[in-house]
Amino acid sequence: MAEQFVGKASEFKDGERQIIRIGEDEIGVFRHAGAFYAYSNFCLHQGGPACEGLTIARVIEPLREDKTSMGLHFHESDMNFVCPWHGYEYDMKTGEHVADRRIKLRKYDVVQKGDEVYVLA
Amino acid sequence: MSSPKGAKAAASKSPVSKSPASKSPASKAKAAPRAAAKPAPAAKKAAARKAPSRAKAGDGDPTPAQKAAFLKALAGGVKPNSAALRKLEEKKGGAFAPSPPAPQRKVEVLRRIPAPAPRLETPETKDALRIAALIESGLARGELDKVQPHAQQALAAALCRLYAANHEMGERYPILTAQGAPVTATDVMVMCGALLKAVDLQVFELGMWQSWSSG
Numbered sequence: 001m002a003e004q005f006v007g008k009a010s011e012f013k014d015g016e017r018q019i020i021r022i023g024e025d026e027i028g029v030f031r032h033a034g035a036f037y038a039y040s041n042f043c044l045h046q047g048g049p050a051c052e053g054l055t056i057a058r059v060i061e062p063l064r065e066d067k068t069s070m071g072l073h074f075h076e077s078d079m080n081f082v083c084p085w086h087g088y089e090y091d092m093k094t095g096e097h098v099a100d101r102r103i104k105l106r107k108y109d110v111v112q113k114g115d116e117v118y119v120l121a
Numbered sequence: 122m123s124s125p126k127g128a129k130a131a132a133s134k135s136p137v138s139k140s141p142a143s144k145s146p147a148s149k150a151k152a153a154p155r156a157a158a159k160p161a162p163a164a165k166k167a168a169a170r171k172a173p174s175r176a177k178a179g180d181g182d183p184t185p186a187q188k189a190a191f192l193k194a195l196a197g198g199v200k201p202n203s204a205a206l207r208k209l210e211e212k213k214g215g216a217f218a219p220s221p222p223a224p225q226r227k228v229e230v231l232r233r234i235p236a237p238a239p240r241l242e243t244p245e246t247k248d249a250l251r252i253a254a255l256i257e258s259g260l261a262r263g264e265l266d267k268v269q270p271h272a273q274q275a276l277a278a279a280l281c282r283l284y285a286a287n288h289e290m291g292e293r294y295p296i297l298t299a300q301g302a303p304v305t306a307t308d309v310m311v312m313c314g315a316l317l318k319a320v321d322l323q324v325f326e327l328g329m330w331q332s333w334s335s336g
């Protein structure tokens with residue numbers, strides 16, 4: 001595992017993404033809420049560009065005490081990203097599929113040294 | 122159960138029974154020097170049989186797993202900057218020079234996806250949100266007559282025209298979001314029916330318009 005320079009943190013706006021290629025690996029690097037996350041850009045469903053679709057807050061359905069629905073709401077902090085091919089939705093913080101946590105994108109560690117951002121790949 | 126006859130036959134077939142060691146003590150004494158000079162065929166055979174097993178169980182011999190590990194290490198070669206390489210260089214008489222670091226793999230930026238456009242909080246937006254919050258809080262308290270019908274008509278008309286104008290300009294966004302107070306399907310049908318009736322339209326005409334246009 002070597003540190004691969006991705007870019008400068010100051011040029012990476014919050015909510016922005018970069019799709020990079022290191023050797024044969026295609027990696028999506030996200031900046032969300034100040035933190036960096038990097039995942040394999042190959043969707044576990046059919047190999048689509050998993051990191052290039054919508055970023056959308058997690059949809060939740062709160063229930064009242066009598067277990068009736070209060071409608072669908074967006075979660076305040078949990079963010080997901082969606083593969084544009086068939087809608088596989090992954091957790092931004094873990095890379096896990098939101099409906100089946102056993103399905104997980106390959107995660108790469110991201111190191112920030114001063115203003116420089118590196119991916120360990 | 123074996124018969125005495127069978128036992129006799131077996132004894133005659135056995136190579137042990139033919140060896141000098143199995144004879145009487147007198148003949149044994151005679152045969153001893155000969156046995157010492159030349160090993161008996163039976164003893165030879167036994168030694169040959171034992172030889173492979175001794176090789177397997179010997180203390181100094183590597184086990185199959187050790188052999189496999191050795192071959193694997195041999196195929197892998199001497200790793201750079203390792204103690205093994207240092208020793209090898211010293212034996213050769215040369216100075217140990219650490220091998221250069223592995224070349225950095227090239228990072229290629231394929232695409233840059235910008236962050237979604239931030240929501241602008243204009244003064245008009247703030248006012249509209251304040252009015253929406255006022256109506257919602259009144260509904261929660263069951264105060265249905267606080268916003269009089271003429272005010273509702275003005276709000277509905279303005280919102281209808283604003284949404285249609287944005288739609289015409291290509292600004293497509295959902296009129297309702299999942300956030301906030303949920304709007305039920307009944308609410309939507311009542312409101313849509315009222316809007317259609319206000320402009321004297323039938324549901325059939327709405328369907329025709331939707332099928333002919335991109336709306």
